[in-house]
Structure formats: C-alpha cells, structure tokens
Amino acid sequence: MGPEAIFYSLGILLMLVLLGVHVAVALGLASFVGVFLSYGDLNIALSILSSTAYDSIRSHSLAVIPLFMLMGEVLSRSGAARDIYLMCNRAMRFVPGRLAAATVLANAGFASVSGVAIASAATFGRIAYPEMRRLGYQKSYALGVIAGSGSLGMLIPPSILMIVWAILTEASVGALFLGGVVPGIVLGLVFVLYCAVAAWRQPDLAPAGSPALAENAAAGLVSAAAISALVAVVLGGIWLGVFTPTEAAGFGVIGSLLIGWGKGMGRAAFMEAIFESGRSTAPILLLLIAGSMYSRMLAVSGGMGLIEELFTGAGFGPFATIVVMTLVWLLLGTIIDSISGILLTLPIFFPVAMAAGIDEVAFAIYGIIVIEAGLLTPPLGLLIFTVKSAVPDPTVTQGEIFRGALPYWVLMLAVAAMVFVFPGLAAWLPGQVLG
Numbered sequence: 001m002g003p004e005a006i007f008y009s010l011g012i013l014l015m016l017v018l019l020g021v022h023v024a025v026a027l028g029l030a031s032f033v034g035v036f037l038s039y040g041d042l043n044i045a046l047s048i049l050s051s052t053a054y055d056s057i058r059s060h061s062l063a064v065i066p067l068f069m070l071m072g073e074v075l076s077r078s079g080a081a082r083d084i085y086l087m088c089n090r091a092m093r094f095v096p097g098r099l100a101a102a103t104v105l106a107n108a109g110f111a112s113v114s115g116v117a118i119a120s121a122a123t124f125g126r127i128a129y130p131e132m133r134r135l136g137y138q139k140s141y142a143l144g145v146i147a148g149s150g151s152l153g154m155l156i157p158p159s160i161l162m163i164v165w166a167i168l169t170e171a172s173v174g175a176l177f178l179g180g181v182v183p184g185i186v187l188g189l190v191f192v193l194y195c196a197v198a199a200w201r202q203p204d205l206a207p208a209g210s211p212a213l214a215e216n217a218a219a220g221l222v223s224a225a226a227i228s229a230l231v232a233v234v235l236g237g238i239w240l241g242v243f244t245p246t247e248a249a250g251f252g253v254i255g256s257l258l259i260g261w262g263k264g265m266g267r268a269a270f271m272e273a274i275f276e277s278g279r280s281t282a283p284i285l286l287l288l289i290a291g292s293m294y295s296r297m298l299a300v301s302g303g304m305g306l307i308e309e310l311f312t313g314a315g316f317g318p319f320a321t322i323v324v325m326t327l328v329w330l331l332l333g334t335i336i337d338s339i340s341g342i343l344l345t346l347p348i349f350f351p352v353a354m355a356a357g358i359d360e361v362a363f364a365i366y367g368i369i370v371i372e373a374g375l376l377t378p379p380l381g382l383l384i385f386t387v388k389s390a391v392p393d394p395t396v397t398q399g400e401i402f403r404g405a406l407p408y409w410v411l412m413l414a415v416a417a418m419v420f421v422f423p424g425l426a427a428w429l430p431g432q433v434l435g
Contacts, residue, residue: 009034009297013344023340024283027290034297052296053289062288064173066281067249068158073273073280074256076110078263080227082127084109087224095192097199097206099135100145103128104191107149108156108184109228121150121383125390133393136207141198143396144404147387149191151372151412154338155184155365157235158252160284161338163245165364168291168346173245174238178433179361179426183369186425187415194407223263230255239433284339291343298347318356322420325349326370326413333374337382341371361430362423369416376409378402 009030016026028049036045088105092098106128107120124146132142154161157177166173199206234252237243243251260270316324325345332341346367353363375383384401419425 005034005037006298008037017336017344023336023344024286024290027287027294027343031290031293031297035300038297038300048296048300049293052292055292057285057289062167062285064163064246064249065160065284066277067246067253068160068163069281070274070277071249071252071256073277074253074260074265074270075227076123077269077273078223078256078260078265080110080223080259083223084227085124085127092192095196096203096208097137097141097195099128099132099137100141100195100199100206101192103132103145104149104152104188104195107146108152108188109224110153120153121147121386122390124150125387126392129391129393132206138205139393139396140400140404141205142404143387143391143401144406144408145191145195146391147376147383147401147405148408148412149188150383150387151369151375151408152184152188152191154368154372155180155187157181157184158245158249159368161342161368161371162364164284164288164339164342165346165368167288168295168342169350169360169364171360171364172430172434175361175430175434176364177235178239178430179365180368181429182425183365183415183419186418187369187412190411190415191408194411198407223259226259226262230259287339287343291347294343295347316356318358321352321356322358322366325353325367326416329367329370330374330377333371333382334377338368338371338375341374342367358420359423359427362419362426365426366416366419369412369419373409373412373416376402376405376412 012033013026013030016029017023032045032049035048036042039045039048085102085106088109089099089102092101092105095101103124107124110120110123128146129142133139153159157180159177159180162176162180163173165171166176195206230252233255234243234248237251238245238248257270260273328345328349329341332344336344349367350363354360378384384398384405387401388396388398
C-alpha cells in the first residue's frame, strides 16, 4: 500500500483517542498499523518499530527531562513558590490588584524552576487563591489569574514542552529557550496589565489591602534571590555555551539540593521529590517513544509528501496553514495534555510549516502558546480542572474558572498572533546570542 496508509493509521489513532485510550498506546498501535500496511510484512513492521523505540530512548540528551523535573520538584517542596510569591507581592505593592499581578509574576518565576504548567497552576491554586479571597477578591478574578498565568510554565525556560519540541524536530534546546524569553516577557506583562486595569476599572474585583504573606519576610526574600541566581546560572550557562542543556540541568539539580537543604528539607522530602520526578518523567518518555514510532511511520509510508501536496494543492499559504494548525491545537487542548498534543501533530505540522517558509523558532513559540491556550479552551480545558481540584474551596465551579480565564485565553492568542506576524519577537534573541 502507498502513502494512503497514513489515512488508515490516522483514522485508527483518532478513534482510539476518542475512546479514551492512552495517547502513547494509541500512537503505538496506529504506527504499527501504518508501517504494516506500507510494507505488508509483519516482521518488517515489528523490526522497524522496535529499533525506533530503542533509538529514541537511548539518547543521553533525554536526561535533561528527568533532571529538570527533579530540580523543579526539590525547589517546589522547599517552599520556593511561596518565597517567589512573597518577593513578587512586595514588588507589586503599588499596582491595583497587587496579589493578582504578583501571581502572574510568581507563576513566571516558578515556571523557570518547574517548567510544567499544570504544576504551576496547582501550586498557586493552593497559595495565591486563599490570600486573594481573604482580601475580598472576586472568585472568577482570582481563579482566572491562577489558570491563565499557569500557562506561562511552558513558555518561560526551562520548559519541558520546549525540550520535547526540540527533540522531535532536532532543533537547538538553547535556541528555543532563548526564543521563549521575549514572548514570555510580553505575555507576562500583558497579563499584569490586564490585572491592573481590570482592578482599577472595577475596584470591587480586587479590594485594596495589605496582605501579610509570610512570617519571615527576610528569609523568604533571601531564598527567592538564591533561586533566581540558580536559574540565571543554569540558563546563562546554556546560552553562553558553558554547559550543554543536560549539564546545565545536572548543575541545576545540585543547586536545588543545596537550596532545599538550606531551607531545612529532610531526607524524606528529598526522596519523595526523587520519586515524584520519576513518576512524572516516565509517562513523558513513554510518549516520546510512541511519538518516534509515529514519526517513523509517517516517513516510511510516504504520507508526509501526500499531506504537503494536500496543503499546497488547496492553495494554502502560510496564513491559511497556521489557521488550520491553530484550530487543531485548540481542539486537542480540550481533551489531552500539551505533550500529547505536540506528539500527535508536530510530525505532520512541522514539515508543512517549514515548506511554507515559516521561521523555525517563531513557529515553535507560536505553537507552544496556542497549545497552552488550548488548555484553557472550553468545555474541557485541562488547566481549568487542575485549578478546580487545587483550590481549597469546594464551592468553586468550572464556570467561574472559565469566565475568569477567558480574557487570558484571548490575550494568549493575541500574543501568538504577534509572534506569527512579527517572528523577530522569537527569532531575534537566538540570532543575537547563538549567531
């Protein structure tokens, strides 16, 4: 069978995902069917997929994922998120809706140590929400900023999503990290501006007050400064070529262990951080194995050429191409997580985008922003469920979170559009630093 085998494979994949089969299992089965139909030989199909699975997981570059996950786990359990929140709250004390604005900045800061949007949303659902409600902040306003700013976790480096994207496209991790800096700052500032303007126009959304967020402010600020210094060294080492990403992640783990020890973490807490990072990493690596099989199936079936011909034959230019991809990403974000969404679509979308002449780094940052916006898309946005389960308030409804998060969803798509129209927002810094 020729390239049309890809359509049988994609049909099986879609059916399995809709039936609730785990994405990794669905990808593996669909890939096997596609390769088998392409060659018509069971032994060849098994041989190709087994070698692909082995090659995809043995690369030492994959060590960067569990290392950054461990770094985030240790710092999270050390109380880093609350320390960063304290520092940001003090910095934003003259801004209307100061706690909401501080939540945005703290989420951006915490993203630089966790790299996972779900972790950020869950953490600040427990920390920021009670403080905002104590001062009389309206529910939807408080919930919206937690859900919306949680998306910064995948844009501010080091981002697990960027690492996965780089592995799948064989791009430079350092280039993607750099590419996310300016758009991440822009998105964070836009979020802060919205928080302040909304609170200024409707004072009842965020009554003014003087929250006391920590018993020992000086210790918290020292801790936040140490964490900021660690992140600066890790990312600066990557960008300046002092460390490879894997070496930088290892250095980050050592630094996080020292910070955790300084904050009084015990052996049990360290061990639990190690176990939790392992539990978080294993599904990601399984997805990467399945994604590699999927990419190999697209290659051996010749389906990629057929898909590119469909786009070009339909007269799709860069704009129409990106619109189709955006709609698919937003739809997928309502039912699956970000990494699964990338693994399902990137093997198809990336060659099409490159053929359309879209800048590689700008396309990565655009895609990551849109995929994160998908996690806020009704009716099943994953971040919405995360916030609902994390906040210590059983009266919170999904509708309240969706209403509060809607402005952030709109702002994310607006910033993504800026990156597409002005690709230099993402591509300029990597070009200056890496040449």
